[in-house]
Amino acid sequence: xxxxxxxxxxxxxxxxxxxxxxxxxxxxxxxxxxxxxxxxxxxxxxxxxxxxxxxxxxxxxxxxxxxxxxxxxxxxxxxxxxxx
Numbered sequence: 001x002x003x004x005x006x007x008x009x010x011x012x013x014x015x016x017x018x019x020x021x022x023x024x025x026x027x028x029x030x031x032x033x034x035x036x037x038x039x040x041x042x043x044x045x046x047x048x049x050x051x052x053x054x055x056x057x058x059x060x061x062x063x064x065x066x067x068x069x070x071x072x073x074x075x076x077x078x079x080x081x082x083x084x
Contacts, residue, residue, distance in 0.1 A: 004067055005041070005067065006041070006044040006065055006066070006067060007041070007065070007066050007067070007068065007069055007070055008038060008039065008041070008064055008065050008066075008070075009063070009064050009070055010035070010038055010039045010053065010064055011039040013057050013059070013064060014035070014039075017057065020032075021033075021035040021036055021039075024053070024056065027052075027056050028049060028052040028053055028056060029052070030049065045065075047061075050064070050065055
C-alpha cells in the first residue's frame with residue numbers, strides 16, 4: 001500500500017474542548033501548523049503523535065484517526081467539556 005488516506009476528527013474534538021491549534025500543539029510538543037496540516041489531511045501523524053493527541057482528549061486513537069470516512073459524531077466519543 002502506497003498512499004493510504006487517513007481521515008480524522010481532530011478539528012471537531014479540538015473545537016469541542018475549546019482548544020486552539022496552538023494550545024493543542026503545546027500539549028503534544030509540535031508546531032501549531034502541524035495540527036493544521038493534520039486537520040486538513042495534508043499530513044498523517046506518527047503513531048507516537050497520534051497516541052499523544054488521543055491522550056490529550058482521553059479517547060482511543062481510533063476515535064480520532066481512521067482509514068475510513070467517519071460518520072457524524074452523535075455522542076459516540078465520551079469526553080469531558082474542557083481540557084485545562
